[in-house]
Amino acid sequence: MQYEIKTGSDAIHLTISGRLTFAEAIHFPQVLSELAASPSKGPLEIHLSQMDFIDSTGMSLFVHIYDWTQSVGAKVTIHKASGPVYAALDRAAFNTLFEFK
Amino acid sequence: MTQKRTDIRVISHLAGRRHARGLIRMAESGALPLRNDNDDPAVLTLFSGKDQAGVGELLDHPSSWAIDLDCGDPGKGLTRMPARLLLRLSTVSVLRHDAVGLMVEALCSRLPRLISIRDDIHLALQEAVGNAVIHGNLGLDGRLRATREGLLAFTQVMHRRSDDPRFGHRPVTIAADWNQHHLVIRVEDRGRGFKPSRIPVPIKPTAPSGRGLCHIRALCRRVSFTAHGRRISMRFALP
Numbered sequence: 331m332q333y334e335i336k337t338g339s340d341a342i343h344l345t346i347s348g349r350l351t352f353a354e355a356i357h358f359p360q361v362l363s364e365l366a367a368s369p370s371k372g373p374l375e376i377h378l379s380q381m382d383f384i385d386s387t388g389m390s391l392f393v394h395i396y397d398w399t400q401s402v403g404a405k406v407t408i409h410k411a412s413g414p415v416y417a418a419l420d421r422a423a424f425n426t427l428f429e430f431k
Numbered sequence: 432m433t434q435k436r437t438d439i440r441v442i443s444h445l446a447g448r449r450h451a452r453g454l455i456r457m458a459e460s461g462a463l464p465l466r467n468d469n470d471d472p473a474v475l476t477l478f479s480g481k482d483q484a485g486v487g488e489l490l491d492h493p494s495s496w497a498i499d500l501d502c503g504d505p506g507k508g509l510t511r512m513p514a515r516l517l518l519r520l521s522t523v524s525v526l527r528h529d530a531v532g533l534m535v536e537a538l539c540s541r542l543p544r545l546i547s548i549r550d551d552i553h554l555a556l557q558e559a560v561g562n563a564v565i566h567g568n569l570g571l572d573g574r575l576r577a578t579r580e581g582l583l584a585f586t587q588v589m590h591r592r593s594d595d596p597r598f599g600h601r602p603v604t605i606a607a608d609w610n611q612h613h614l615v616i617r618v619e620d621r622g623r624g625f626k627p628s629r630i631p632v633p634i635k636p637t638a639p640s641g642r643g644l645c646h647i648r649a650l651c652r653r654v655s656f657t658a659h660g661r662r663i664s665m666r667f668a669l670p
Contacts, residue, residue: 352561353526356590359583385557386642387565390576393639398579414550421646423636 331357335364341372342404344395347380350388358391366398374399376428379410384418392419396427407431438472440494450505451477454498457506464513465496466608480524490516490537499524502602503621512617514606516541522568523599531557534605534616542609547670552616555650558643559618559663560603567620567661568601569593573640613652614667624659 331354336343342365365374374395399406407429411419419425439458445451457463458475465473473495478486480499489497496517498505501524509519516537520530535553539545545552565571569592575585592598601621608615627644634645648654653666 349529351557352565355565356586359579359586362579362582383553383557385554385561386640386646387561389642390582390639393637394579394582396637414553417550418554418646421649422634422642426636 333357333361335361335368337368337370338372339370341375342368342370343375343377345377345380347382349383350381350391351383351385352387355387355390358394361391362394362398365395371402371404373405373407376406376408377410378408378415379412381411381415384415386422389418389422389424392424392428405429438474438493439477440474441477445477445479445500448500450500454500454506457509462510463496464510465517466513466515467495480521480527486528487533490518490533492540499602501600503596503600505602507602508604508619512604512606512619514608514617516607517604519602519604521600521602522564523593525560525564525603526593530603530605531560534607538607538614542614542669544670545614548667551650552614552667555647555665555667556605556616556618558647559616559665560605562643562663563603563618563620563622565589566625567622568603569598570622577639609669612669614669615664616667617662617664619658619662622661624661627656627660 331346331348331350334345344365395406409431411430439455441451454477463475465475467473471493474493476489476494476497477500478489478497480501495515499520502519502521505519516534518530518534520528531553534556535549538552539549566573569589571585571589575581604619606617631645631648632641634642647665651665652668655664656662
């Protein structure tokens, strides 16, 4: 798993690539801390075009992101999830939590 | 019945290890139930999960069983696991290597008609192996992840236990067998076991845990648990 957080004037951009599975869970608190420390209070744009695979532990990161954005009133959009990643997120009914583009 | 020959491939610097000698003796005596459809010898590969190189080829034909000698008691229980493909890795090695991807690749190379259900098999197996590592061998409760503070505690305990040989050396075993109609994949851990609910419980999208088993039940033709919940068997209909 690799990730990058960029804060723009209009939004926070989180790009995740590689695999997001139980083996990467150790990095999740760091991702959440960096997001929470971001100076922008705009929407969160999550870019997944380079993500290869996600499992249910990986999905729990998105649940935490959802909880955090609900607490600060930010909207979340997931961009370019495809293949097995989109299928897994769809199976978990994440379209009820996030907008997909 | 004529016993099939087992060829053994041992990564050279491990040949002198105590567990390597024991497994070689078991294989040579025919005690390991490596199954094979043809007259080719079955090949058992013994390796160290600490090594980075060559792990991706562990189950390349003709190797059909691969056992990580860094597991605690790596031969235990293998005589009761008949399988055409078997991968046993220590918990630490599962966290380090993509064991599920390796197994799925090996399955698809032997059963090309799995391609159309490859993603289903991959996700179901990933969830089963994740449960075996997290809840089984590392003994972590997924409900701890419900809050951010809990998630931090969860990952700290996960890190500490994976570094502790009493947890980190526990093996995860993935064993696959098939016939003309079905593929059965079993995943076994050495944790405390659990009592699965008989009735699938619906999971809310915002649930912090419990999603893995729900996915497995949705993706497989049949799911069953044995060994007090330490072993899951997932059956897939072959396309």
